Structures are given as C-alpha cells and as structure tokens.
Amino acid sequence: MARLDPHSYVDSDQRPPRHLRLDLAVDFDTRRLTGEAVLVLAEGHRGPLDLDTKGLSLHDARTETGAPVPFVLEPEEAVLGRRLRLMAPAGAREVRLRYETSPQAPGLQWLTPAQTAGGQEPFLFSQCQPIHARTLAPVPDSARVRLTYEAAITVPEALTAVMSAGPAGARPGPRPYTRTFLFAMPQPIPSYLLALAVGRLETRDLSSRSRVWAEPETIEAAAHEFAGTEDLIGKAEGLFGPYEWERYDMLVLPPSFPYGGMENPRMTFLTPTLLAGDRSLVDVVVHELAHSWTGNLVTNATMDHFWLNEGFTVWAERRILEALHGEDVAALSWAIGEAALRSSLERFGVDSPLTRLRTDLAGLDPDDAFSSIPYEKGSRLVALLERAVGRLRWDGFMRDYVRRFRFTSITTEEFLAFLDEKLPGAGAAVSVSRWLYEPGIPDNAPTFRSTSLGSLTALAEGWPQGRRPSPAVAARWTPSELLVYLQHLPRQLPSESCRWLDETLRLNRRGNYEILVEWLTIAGGSDYEPAFARLREVLAGVGRMKYLRPLYLALGRHPRTRALGREVYREAAPRYHSLSRRVAASLIEKYEDAS
Ligand code: BES
Numbered sequence: 303m304a305r306l307d308p309h310s311y312v313d314s315d316q317r318p319p320r321h322l323r324l325d326l327a328v329d330f331d332t333r334r335l336t337g338e339a340v341l342v343l344a345e346g347h348r349g350p351l352d353l354d355t356k357g358l359s360l361h362d363a364r365t366e367t368g369a370p371v372p373f374v375l376e377p378e379e380a381v382l383g384r385r386l387r388l389m390a391p392a393g394a395r396e397v398r399l400r401y402e403t404s405p406q407a408p409g410l411q412w413l414t415p416a417q418t419a420g421g422q423e424p425f426l427f428s429q430c431q432p433i434h435a436r437t438l439a440p441v442p443d444s445a446r447v448r449l450t451y452e453a454a455i456t457v458p459e460a461l462t463a464v465m466s467a468g469p470a471g472a473r474p475g476p477r478p479y480t481r482t483f484l485f486a487m488p489q490p491i492p493s494y495l496l497a498l499a500v501g502r503l504e505t506r507d508l509s510s511r512s513r514v515w516a517e518p519e520t521i522e523a524a525a526h527e528f529a530g531t532e533d534l535i536g537k538a539e540g541l542f543g544p545y546e547w548e549r550y551d552m553l554v555l556p557p558s559f560p561y562g563g564m565e566n567p568r569m570t571f572l573t574p575t576l577l578a579g580d581r582s583l584v585d586v587v588v589h590e591l592a593h594s595w596t597g598n599l600v601t602n603a604t605m606d607h608f609w610l611n612e613g614f615t616v617w618a619e620r621r622i623l624e625a626l627h628g629e630d631v632a633a634l635s636w637a638i639g640e641a642a643l644r645s646s647l648e649r650f651g652v653d654s655p656l657t658r659l660r661t662d663l664a665g666l667d668p669d670d671a672f673s674s675i676p677y678e679k680g681s682r683l684v685a686l687l688e689r690a691v692g693r694l695r696w697d698g699f700m701r702d703y704v705r706r707f708r709f710t711s712i713t714t715e716e717f718l719a720f721l722d723e724k725l726p727g728a729g730a731a732v733s734v735s736r737w738l739y740e741p742g743i744p745d746n747a748p749t750f751r752s753t754s755l756g757s758l759t760a761l762a763e764g765w766p767q768g769r770r771p772s773p774a775v776a777a778r779w780t781p782s783e784l785l786v787y788l789q790h791l792p793r794q795l796p797s798e799s800c801r802w803l804d805e806t807l808r809l810n811r812r813g814n815y816e817i818l819v820e821w822l823t824i825a826g827g828s829d830y831e832p833a834f835a836r837l838r839e840v841l842a843g844v845g846r847m848k849y850l851r852p853l854y855l856a857l858g859r860h861p862r863t864r865a866l867g868r869e870v871y872r873e874a875a876p877r878y879h880s881l882s883r884r885v886a887a888s889l890i891e892k893y894e895d896a897s
C-alpha cells in the first residue's frame with residue numbers, strides 16, 4: 303500500500319476509476335442525497351479499490367451484472383473519514399453503490415427558505431474543496447486523481463439543479479412533483495471540483511459562452527454586476543492560452559456561502575456580497591476565472607501544494623486586472639493583498655511551518671490551515687520570478703507550463719523541475735527554495751508602487767498625529783483606494799475619530815463589503831457603539847469566513863463588544879455553514895471571560 307496524499311485513502315498501487323455516474327435524489331425533508339454512485343473501473347482493473355467516504359451510509363454494492371461486491375467500511379479516522387475498500391470480482395467493469403449522505407455532511411449546506419433571498423423555497427449547495435467530496439459520494443478524494451462524470455439529480459419540481467458540468471437536459475422525475483436534471487462533465491476533474499446547487503434559480507445570458515444563475519430576486523443585480531465577464535475571458539485567454547471548458551457560467555449563492563468564490567468548472571460559485579452595484583468586486587470573478595488555467599487545468603497534487611493553485615491564480619488575477627485597468631489598479635490589489643498577508647503572518651507567527659509555501663499537513667485538517675499565505679506569499683514568488691526573467695519570457699513560460707501540465711496534478715517539485723528545464727538559473731536567482739521551504743517572507747520580496755499608494759498609506763499612518771484626508775479628495779477615491787486607506791489606519795481609535803470617519807466617508811452605509819467589513823473591524827475593535835447595529839446585521843446575515851474572522855476577532859477586545867459577539871453568534875450559529883461556525887466558535891472561545 304502506498305498513500306500519496308496525506309488527506310486521502312487513495313492507494314497508488316491501485317488503478318483509480320476514471321468515470322463517475324451519479325443518480326441522486328435531493329431530499330430537503332431529511333437533508334440527504336439518496337441514490338447511486340457508479341464507479342467505472344479502469345481498464346483491466348484487478349484487486350481491491352480504496353475510496354474515501356465520510357458520513358455516508360452504504361446500502362449495497364454490485365457490479366454492472368448485479369453480482370454483489372464485497373466491501374469493508376473501515377472505522378472513522380479524524381479528518382480523513384472512513385476508508386471504503388471494494389473487492390470487485392475479476393472482470394467487473396463497474397461498481398454500483400447505493401448510499402445516502404448524512405444531514406451533517408460538511409460538504410453540503412441545506413438552507414431553509416428564510417435563508418434565501420426569495421424566502422419561499424429551500425436551497426442546497428456543496429463546497430467540496432479541500433476534502434469534502436467524500437461527504438457527497440464515495441470517490442477517490444485526492445486531487446491526484448481525475449474523473450469525468452455524469453449525473454442525474456432529482457429535485458422538487460419548483461427547483462433547478464446546477465452542477466460543475468454541462469447541462470444535458472431534464473425530464474420528469476420518478477416520483478410526482480419532481481424533476482430530474484441531467485449533467486455531463488467530459489473534461490476530467492479532481493473530485494474537489496464536483497459541485498451541486500439546488501434552488502429556485504433563474505438565468506441571464508452574458509455572452510455566447512457565459513451566463514449567470516441566481517435567485518429571481520438577485521438575478522438582475524447579478525447580470526449587471528458581471529456583465530463584463532466575456533471581456534475577462536478574452537483577456538485571460540490572451541495571457542494563458544485557450545479557455546478549455548467550453549462555457550464559463552456562474553451561480554450567485556445565498557449569503558451563507560462560506561467563501562467569496564469557488565472555481566467549480568463551468569459553474570463558478572459566488573457570494574452575493576459581490577453584488578455591490580458598481581462592479582467594484584469583480585476581482586473575485588477574475589480570480590475564479592483564472593483558476594480555469596491555474597488550478598483546474600494544472601492542479602495541485604495535494605493540499606501540501608495548494609500554493610500552486612492559489613499563488614499562481616492570485617498572480618494571474620492581478621495580471622488580468624493590469625491588462626484591463628492598468629498598473630496602478632494592479633498595484634492597489636497587491637497592496638490590499640499585503641494587508642491580508644500580514645494578518646496571516648501575525649495569526650501563525652513568522653516562524654510557523656504553516657507560513658511555508660510547500661506545507662506538510664499530514665494529520666491536520668486543511669480547513670484549519672487555510673490562510674492568505676499560499677495566496678499572497680505564493681503570488682509574490684511568481685511575481686518575483688516574472689521580474690527576474692522579464693515579462694516576455696515569463697509569459698512564454700506560463701503558456702508552456704499550462705500546455706505541458708494541462709489536465710494533470712503536480713507537486714511543487716515537479717513545478718521546480720519544469721522551471722529549471724525551461725528557465726535554467728531563474729529559481730536560484732530568486733532563492734526559490736527559501737520561498738518554498740522556509741517560513742516567513744524572504745527579504746527579496748517584490749514591491750509594488752502606484753501613484754496613489756504611497757500618499758494613501760502615509761495619510762492613514764499619520765492619523766494619530768492629526769493627519770486627515772480632505773473630504774473632497776476622499777470622495778473621489780476609488781473603492782480600492784478607500785480600502786487601502788482604511789487598512790492602514792490604527793486598529794483602535796477613539797470614538798470621535800470613528801465618528802469623523804463614519805460621517806465623512808459614510809462608512810456604515812457602504813454596500814461594498816470589503817470596505818464595510820474593514821470599517822466594522824476598526825469600529826468593533828474601538829467599541830464604537832453607532833456601528834453595532836450594522837455589525838450585528840453583517841455577522842447575522844453573511845457567512846463568508848473572510849469577513850467573520852476579522853469581525854469576531856475585533857469584537858474580542860472589549861467587554862461590551864464581547865457580549866455583542868457572543869449574542870450574535872448564539873443567534874446566527876444555526877444558520878452558518880459548518881465551516882463558518884467552526885471559525886466563529888473558535889474565536890469566541892478565545893474571548894477572555896471577564897466581561
Ligand atoms: N478555491 C478557493 C476557495 C477555497 C480554497 C475553498 C480552499 C476551499 C478551500 C477560491 O478560488 C478562492 O480563493 N476564493 C477567494 C477569492 C479571492 C482570493 C479573490 C475567497 O473566497 O475569498
């Protein structure tokens with residue numbers, strides 16, 4: 303037995319299945335997916351086959367001819383779940399597993415109608431990255447393995463199902479008042495890119511290869527916000543080569559979605575907090591789209607190489623932004639990322655092994671190790687390499703890299719070998735091993751300048767000495783400029799300062815969540831009561847972990863805000879996604895009890 307992924311039971315001595323067929327009914331009453339997963343075995347498969355499962359109840363396993371397949375479901379292990387070992391008889395071509403998911407499956411969130419924009423129908427969505435696909439279906443749940451898939455998803459008649467796949471029609475369901483949606487995913491994907499959502503959904507075309515899905519209540523806003531998507535695809539193709547997934551569709555989820563975006567192929571999932579009305583948050587779409595090359599085509603082999611997905615994608619995102627809006631806009635995005643990088647370094651400590659790019663997460667839950675390090679340290683390494691060899695050569699390297707590794711999964715070391723082959727000496731010139739294998743940020747990190755950046759940070763850092771922006775000037779700041787300014791203000795301010803900021807910059811009323819949350823982090827940390835109502839509203843309504851973390855952390859600073867934090871948490875926790883709940887609970891637990 304040889305396990306090549308610390309977070310999977312996949313055994314490298316076995317030939318993994320290459321195709322998956324799902325036939326599932328979505329039952330909102332019991333909060334279960336029930337049905338069948340068919341694993342099409344590799345040509346000439348022999349011997350045992352180990353799969354990952356978590357929380358699944360297995361009822362039956364048979365071959366395509368109906369012959370029983372003996373199986374063992376091993377005892378539960380922390381993080382991993384249960385190994386399912388199938389002993390298919392020689393010559394079997396398929397194993398058909400009848401099973402159901404658990405109502406607590408971490409990969410699924412079941413929403414009541416009250417948690418949706420429409421308030422009439424329930425909603426279901428999945429989030430499989432990093433290792434939750436095994437809570438939806440028995441699969442080889444390692445990014446080293448790729449599968450094509452087909453699915454038949456039966457839902458209540460009023461609802462629509464979407465997946466990370468091409469639509470293949472719909473038909474009346476097997477029971478009254480149900481409908482079955484069919485899907486086919488012809489491009490092989492790692493299991494973490496399996497995705498399903500079910501709800502009352504509408505759609506608008508954005509271009510011939512892109513459309514957005516959302517609840518009817520938000521569809522117009524979504525179509526407006528993401529109207530520029532085709533331009534983004536065009537820019538990205540110019541940089542990285544052809545878009546290989548035929549369609550680029552998006553789904554706007556209810557506000558409990560725990561991330562900003564998830565790059566599910568052919569169906570990016572997005573938080574509704576992006577709907578600012580002014581297209582100021584489309585950088586998240588740019589990011590998820592960029593994963594169509596870095597991540598979905600060239601995939602990290604395991605979560606220890608996660609920086610290959612996110613570092614390259616953040617770098618790509620900022621190159622696309624630069625191509626669209628120029629260098630100054632890109633530099634602001636690098637500056638905004640730097641603030642996130644600093645707070646992750648603070649959270650772990652600069653000597654923590656979790657600040658390495660190549661990690662060793664064996665025995666750890668990858669959700670607990672999640673941070674801005676792979677994103678911001680990773681993207682800085684890519685930018686450094688780009689500067690070292692020059693943009694022209696680097697862009698050529700990137701296209702070669704994508705072409706060479708498309709539809710495969712690679713390790714940090716495979717990337718390094720390819721770098722050495724194509725750009726000999728470049729790695730050594732930037733001390734690439736220090737970047738990859740040592741904690742903290744090396745001192746040759748690239749810096750990014752723009753016309754406004756220096757003056758914005760100086761202005762903010764001069765706050766304690768009485769420096770204030772002129773209200774007329776501040777009114778002309780772009781959302782990114784305002785965000786950079788807020789990020790550089792002291793984290794705790796006297797009440798008069800908060801009032802001045804709130805009134806001059808109208809912060810409590812902001813609809814851009816990046817700005818709003820940055821402000822509320824300061825206001826909460828400053829015990830500024832006029833912001834409490836808005837804090838309550840955001841914490842109770844939005845499940846995006848990127849926002850919950852700084853807000854609950856800031857509320858820990860004062861007795862009164864701790865009480866607020868605890869109270870909102872108690873009320874909101876049942877509506878949070880299990881991941882968001884874990885993050886919020888761990889922060890609340892750390893509150894000092896003297897209140
Ligand atoms: N793939 C990630 C989200 C993710 C990572 C989910 C790890 C589960 C485990 C996605 O592409 C992402 O990075 N989203 C960011 C967007 C941002 C960097 C623009 C987010 O959600 O904030």
Ligand code: ZN
Nearest residue numbers: 589593612615
């Ligand atoms: Zn990403």
